Amino acid sequence: MRILIVEDERSLRDGLQDLVSTAGHEVETAEDGEVALSKISGSAFDAVLLDLMLPKIDGLEVCRRVKERHPSLYVLMLTARGSEDDKVTGLKTGADDYITKPFGSRELLARLESVERRLAPPEWLSVGDAVLDLGRCQFRRGDEICDLTARESAILKMLYHHRERAISRAELLEHVWDAPGNLETRTVDMTISNLRQKIETNPSTPNIVVTVKGVGYAWGLKTS
Ligand code: CA
Numbered sequence: 753m754r755i756l757i758v759e760d761e762r763s764l765r766d767g768l769q770d771l772v773s774t775a776g777h778e779v780e781t782a783e784d785g786e787v788a789l790s791k792i793s794g795s796a797f798d799a800v801l802l803d804l805m806l807p808k809i810d811g812l813e814v815c816r817r818v819k820e821r822h823p824s825l826y827v828l829m830l831t832a833r834g835s836e837d838d839k840v841t842g843l844k845t846g847a848d849d850y851i852t853k854p855f856g857s858r859e860l861l862a863r864l865e866s867v868e869r870r871l872a873p874p875e876w877l878s879v880g881d882a883v884l885d886l887g888r889c890q891f892r893r894g895d896e897i898c899d900l901t902a903r904e905s906a907i908l909k910m911l912y913h914h915r916e917r918a919i920s921r922a923e924l925l926e927h928v929w930d931a932p933g934n935l936e937t938r939t940v941d942m943t944i945s946n947l948r949q950k951i952e953t954n955p956s957t958p959n960i961v962v963t964v965k966g967v968g969y970a971w972g973l974k975t976s
Pocket of ligand 1: 759803805806
């Protein structure tokens with residue numbers, strides 16, 4: 753997962769960064785609420801570990817604003833005070849869960865694992881009269897089976913995962929391609945165009961991978 757750690761206390765922030773990145777996650781950090789909000793608005797994260805007491809904008813306010821714009825972004829509050837009031841307030845502002853400091857590293861990693869299971873895209877999705885099999889990287893309509901490349905499948909998973917919003921070409925380059933620095937955004941457009949040929953009933957008026965003018969692409973289907 754891609755995780756943002758928001759913690760003003762440096763030693764704790766560094767420790768969390770080590771722990772979470774060693775567990776295989778991609779980690780970014782923020783030392784106050786303002787930096788946190790700007791990082792979240794500029795990039796796609798799967799989860800945020802959010803300290804409650806933060807300089808500039810406190811954790812509750814960060815959580816409130818994040819949940820307004822990205823309701824599916826998982827927020828795990830880190831609260832030093834174990835008081836019932838803080839927990840209730842945190843959950844009321846939309847936090848998905850909380851963990852009380854000091855917590856053990858195993859406890860935190862176990863929480864993240866359960867978030868990851870929850871966020872994992874389903875193995876297959878029904879798309880009108882067809883099936884998008886993300887587990888096998890296949891698209892099936894009737895007897896017709898079309899293999900998707902790993903990259904095409906990764907694009908679909910990312911759009912599905914963040915289906916409440918549009919994903920920019922830069923974000924797709926960053927997360928789906930290995931060396932985004934050497935590539936141009938039209939690489940994304942070309943890949944999407946090939947993908948549409950495979951999965952859209954009518955590639956010129958797509959309804960699975962839709963274009964969001966001035967932003968990028970989005971998951972176009974209504975899914976429950
Ligand atoms: Ca703090």
